[in-house]
Amino acid sequence: MLRIPLTLGRRLLIPMVGALAPSVSAQAAELTFDLKIEHGKVAQNMRLIRVKQLDVVKLRWGTDQPLTLHLHGYDIEQKVEAGTIAEMKFTARATGRFPIHLHDARDRAGSPSHHEPPLVLVEVYPQ
Numbered sequence: 001m002l003r004i005p006l007t008l009g010r011r012l013l014i015p016m017v018g019a020l021a022p023s024v025s026a027q028a029a030e031l032t033f034d035l036k037i038e039h040g041k042v043a044q045n046m047r048l049i050r051v052k053q054l055d056v057v058k059l060r061w062g063t064d065q066p067l068t069l070h071l072h073g074y075d076i077e078q079k080v081e082a083g084t085i086a087e088m089k090f091t092a093r094a095t096g097r098f099p100i101h102l103h104d105a106r107d108r109a110g111s112p113s114h115h116e117p118p119l120v121l122v123e124v125y126p127q
């Protein structure tokens with residue numbers, strides 16, 4: 001009997017599904033990351049996200065307080081309400097390191113939040 005392990009995480013499962021459909025793309029995978037923000041921070045082991053160029057990246061955000069996230073470089077801004085999941089989805093066309101940090105209503109480019117360590121760092125490696 002074929003048994004599918006229930007413990008298999010989303011991050012392992014999705015690249016496998018992608019591998020079953022090579023006609024879509026030889027390399028690119030769709031990767032989903034679940035990120036939970038508590039007291040303005042993400043758990044230490046989720047602060048670095050590594051993907052490959054052309055991967056479709058889905059960041060699913062949860063938070064304990066309303067806030068606005070900003071992914072630099074790709075320049076995506078995403079509002080997240082407490083108790084809901086907000087999705088930030090993009091194709092990783094540009095390679096490099098892209099910080100994600102918090103914006104708030106008073107925030108402007110160059111505000112102190114841009115000088116603090118990022119909430120999460122996204123690294124996109126060349127194919």
Ligand SMILES: [Cu+2]
Nearest residue numbers: 070101103114
């Ligand atoms: Cu910003």
